[in-house]
Amino acid sequence: xGVPDHRLTTENSRAERLTLVGVPVDxxxxxxxxxxxxxxxxxxxxxxxxxxxxxxxxMIAQDDPAFMRALHGADLCVADGVGLLLAARLxxxxxxxxxxxxxxxxxxxxxxxxxxxxxxxxxxxxxxxEQAAARLVAENPGLRIAGTYAGSPSPDEEEDIVAxxxxxxxxxxxxxxxxxxxxxxxARNRDRLSVSVAMGVGGTFDFIAGVVPxxxxxxxxxxxxxxxxxxxxxxxxxRMLRLPCFVWAVLIHRERPLHPAQGDADR
Numbered sequence: 001x002g003v004p005d006h007r008l009t010t011e012n013s014r015a016e017r018l019t020l021v022g023v024p025v026d027x028x029x030x031x032x033x034x035x036x037x038x039x040x041x042x043x044x045x046x047x048x049x050x051x052x053x054x055x056x057x058x059m060i061a062q063d064d065p066a067f068m069r070a071l072h073g074a075d076l077c078v079a080d081g082v083g084l085l086l087a088a089r090l091x092x093x094x095x096x097x098x099x100x101x102x103x104x105x106x107x108x109x110x111x112x113x114x115x116x117x118x119x120x121x122x123x124x125x126x127x128x129x130e131q132a133a134a135r136l137v138a139e140n141p142g143l144r145i146a147g148t149y150a151g152s153p154s155p156d157e158e159e160d161i162v163a164x165x166x167x168x169x170x171x172x173x174x175x176x177x178x179x180x181x182x183x184x185x186x187a188r189n190r191d192r193l194s195v196s197v198a199m200g201v202g203g204t205f206d207f208i209a210g211v212v213p214x215x216x217x218x219x220x221x222x223x224x225x226x227x228x229x230x231x232x233x234x235x236x237x238x239r240m241l242r243l244p245c246f247v248w249a250v251l252i253h254r255e256r257p258l259h260p261a262q263g264d265a266d267r
Contacts (some may be wrong), residue, residue, distance in 0.1 A: 023058045040253040047190040050199040052080035067180040070187035101201040113140035121148045123176030124205040131209035152183040166194040173198040194223035
């Protein structure tokens with residue numbers, strides 16, 4: 001059974017949704033994402049899901065059918081990783097820019113302060129969401145934080161967390177449980193959520209709160225943020241092994257034409 005297509009960008013939005021090694025990626029920019037969020041909030045008919053797809057996402061999805069389904073069911077899959085931009089170019093298409101959760105959340109907060117949208121921050125370690133919320137409010141006077149809660153992605157807590165989020169009256173829900181747990185959590189609960197937008201944001205609260213430092217701007221410009229994180233957190237080396245696997249997967253798919261994401265025909 002297909003998933004209804006509620007994307008609001010342009011008439012040719014389906015042509016702008018690509019597949020990279022079977023995973024959907026939309027040719028989005030920060031500005032088009034903000035415009036789409038505004039449209040969804042104005043529509044107010046259901047919860048729309050945004051996924052920030054990285055090379056790691058792509059490789060996890062190869063072995064996790066539920067995660068692959070969640071990505072295909074998402075309303076917007078932005079390219080959070082320079083590897084995706086390079087892979088698309090190698091396969092003959094173009095993704096306009098890297099749209100990261102860590103840069104996107106502050107931009108969304110700024111627009112929310114201007115428009116009066118209310119945010120709910122869910123996830124991260126106890127106290128981190130509160131610190132991140134305080135920082136966002138300090139940087140964006142007038143920003144409305146509907147609520148913060150660490151919680152957990154455990155199915156046992158879902159009913160309580162959904163009720164908490166719905167009671168807050170939030171327009172946008174950021175979920176920081178890490179991939180794939182955050183995206184699966186949203187996919188399982190989106191039909192019960194009264195927010196207009198739900199977005200998985202990984203470690204973004206840690207960055208905003210200052211719990212974990214981000215790479216220097218020059219390293220981010222050179223797409224070396226992964227190296228900075230590895231140097232600071234050597235235990236991540238096992239996760240980094242997915243990067244060469246992604247490169248190999250793209251190369252073996254190189255002869256296959258890039259096409260609209262599987263399932264879009266049913267949308």
